[in-house]
Amino acid sequence: NKEFDENKVYKVGVDTTYPPFEYQEDGEYKGIDIDLIHAIAEDQGIKIEIEAMDFGGIIPAMQAGELDIGMGGMSITDERKEKVDFSDPYFEAGLSLVVAKDNESIHSLEDLEGKVVVIKNGTTGAKFAEEHKKEHGYETVQVNDSTSMFQEVSNGSADALIEDYPVITYAIAQSGLDLQVVGERLNGDHYGISVLKGKNDELLEKINAGLAALKDSGEYDEIMNTYLGE
Numbered sequence: 123n124k125e126f127d128e129n130k131v132y133k134v135g136v137d138t139t140y141p142p143f144e145y146q147e148d149g150e151y152k153g154i155d156i157d158l159i160h161a162i163a164e165d166q167g168i169k170i171e172i173e174a175m176d177f178g179g180i181i182p183a184m185q186a187g188e189l190d191i192g193m194g195g196m197s198i199t200d201e202r203k204e205k206v207d208f209s210d211p212y213f214e215a216g217l218s219l220v221v222a223k224d225n226e227s228i229h230s231l232e233d234l235e236g237k238v239v240v241i242k243n244g245t246t247g248a249k250f251a252e253e254h255k256k257e258h259g260y261e262t263v264q265v266n267d268s269t270s271m272f273q274e275v276s277n278g279s280a281d282a283l284i285e286d287y288p289v290i291t292y293a294i295a296q297s298g299l300d301l302q303v304v305g306e307r308l309n310g311d312h313y314g315i316s317v318l319k320g321k322n323d324e325l326l327e328k329i330n331a332g333l334a335a336l337k338d339s340g341e342y343d344e345i346m347n348t349y350l351g352e
């Protein structure tokens with residue numbers, strides 16, 4: 123249905139935990155994605171409900187008709203554009219290589235020969251790791267959420283991980299994880315808000331209008347400052 127329905131409660135899928143974009147505190151969802159979508163919804167008169175799940179489950183749940191909107195620090199990619207339509211970009215991100223804080227031997231992908239790289243199911247980081255696996259001679263192991271990915275490297279089960287740099291730098295700064303980012307950024311991308319392809323044209327127009335209004339009013343900057351500082 124391409125028509126927007128003002129009485130419908132649109133379900134928004136977000137990652138289980140992906141600070142500063144989404145996390146739970148005192149039983150409440152918080153974070154950049156959460157504040158942004160609530161502000162857009164309020165500006166445009168969209169009723170929404172947040173549903174947290176493993177990131178890899180968001181697009182499949184949209185395709186199954188269980189979710190209307192997908193977020194979760196979701197990068198805009200050509201592959202995903204075959205399944206979803208994206209809003210205008212709302213955040214600049216990209217991937218970084220991450221190792222244990224006391225690791226002195228891995229500085230780039232070139233140092234991963236014979237090593238184990240932990241990846242998170244369904245992410246751009248996982249795709250990147252799989253694409254460069256043969257060239258650099260490492261193995262991959264897969265988990266479903268970022269917390270598990272960080273633990274695998276902290277406890278030595280894996281040698282490295284690939285994560286979005288805004289997320290890993292925030293995690294290291296906030297929770298003092300014993301991890302470090304190494305080397306150059308692996309790529310650059312942008313986050314977008316997604317809806318099922320070709321099925322929610324009016325909803326997407328409203329999302330874009332709301333996003334533009336928040337940028338004009340300064341509310342977008344306020345949300346960013348709340349979580350990232352000035």
Ligand code: GLN
Pocket residue numbers: 137140177194195196197198215242244245246247286
């Ligand atoms: N931005 C990355 C992606 O779109 C990671 C998102 C996430 O792990 N929540 O795949």
